Amino acid sequence: MWDIIGKRKFFFTFSAIVLGLGILAMLVWGVRLAIDFTGGTLLEVEFTNLQTEIQPADVVSMLEEMGYKGAIVQTVGESGLLLRLPPLQPEERRPILDALQEKYGPLVEQRFESVGPAVGTEVTQRAILAVAMASVGILLYLAFAFRNVPNPFRYGATAIVALVHDALVVIGTAAIMGKFFGWEVDALFLTAVLTVIGFSVHDTIVVFDRVRENRLKYRLAPFEEVVNHSVIQTLDRSINTQLTALFTLTAILLFGGVTIRQFIFWLIVGFVSGTYSSICIAAPLLVAWEKGELKRLIPGRANGKAAAA
Incomplete structure (x- = not known):
């Protein structure tokens, strides 16, 4: 059986590099705004x-x-x-x-x-507010749905981390594409980001739902093994769903009109990131949290623990 969860440090490092490059691109170059935003x-x-x-x-x-x-x-x-x-x-x-x-x-x-701009500051702020409210809703829903397993709050929190991960990947890619290819962010980009967020949450919940079933079924098994087994069980479904979407989107990207080409590209990037984050970020992060590994990322907590020892 593949040990996906055991390679979590590699996945975390890889995601940190990708997100770091995207955030750096946003800070240095910014995101090129189309006339939907600028007028x-x-x-x-x-x-x-x-x-x-x-x-x-x-x-x-x-x-x-x-x-x-x-x-x-x-x-x-x-x-x-x-x-x-x-x-x-x-x-x-x-x-x-x-x-x-x-x-x-x-x-x-x-x-x-x-x-004036068709998509103004108010619309953008409302979209961000909608995502924030949806995130709170996801957190509360998963905490309730997973109430029969220990630490149900963590499932919602890690799902939101995966959601933010995928949104940042798409936005960072937009900054890079804007710098080197002159691509601009328009109203369709905002639609693509919201679509990717929905896809990411859906895929993550599928994995977590299998974790919940297996944790109740294999109560005495180590949590890391239960999560890894659950990821393997849902891997075929995730890959098949991903490939079906990618085949369709790629066909539209190659043979569709110019007006939606960038929109389809953002969806492809987001869908790939969404599948990756569900398997390689959300589930491993759940295990890392369960084993107390996240505390090592906080210097003060780590030093305090070492001093106490």
Whole structure:
């Protein structure tokens, strides 16, 4: 039988390095915010004699070639187009209008105006508050659901640690991709992070539920062996679920539109991290907490214990 829990120090070290690089990237480079967060310019046009079908992904590619990265393109009716662009001066829209007219035919400008961020500080704060409230709910729910096993509070706490781990992995990756590839964080990124959090909690609870069953079944067995056995039992399910999701997401990433490509990439990163954290972080952390290994990470506690000895 694989000794996954016995390799917990390796997993903890690996995660610390990954999270450290991501946090360092966020502190040094920051996260590039798209116009969903920063605001920009709204340009709407109507084609009077549409020559070819409008594909938003093609318009996004054209705008990127012109230097307008992070643009959001939507169709309006059968022959209209709505573009959300970085802040532009009135004279700067002319090359865009000329390019659209050359590609799709004669057009009429419907509006050109500056707009505020679609996803403002208030929306972001509410999302963070929602995650915080959900975390408290998860903690209380798991503490109640696992009330028949010793230390039920620890199951909820370690599930939240895994949740935060996965969110930081995605955000850190966004900072790195923003620096080297110019990727920006938009409203879909916020959606991806919330989706990853839900996936992470679900996968962790599946593992913990098997730990609860086996702990009641094998009362005399060492806790570390019970947890390792439970992880092995759920490993096939976790991997199969992960692969099913990855195959679908990869197909969308390769053959889907440009407008959702980054969103799918964030989901892939988050889903991989979610499966890894459930198996290699949450469950091992539960064992480390049970055996008192976490106290060694606190210098004051460790020194006090040594002095007492």
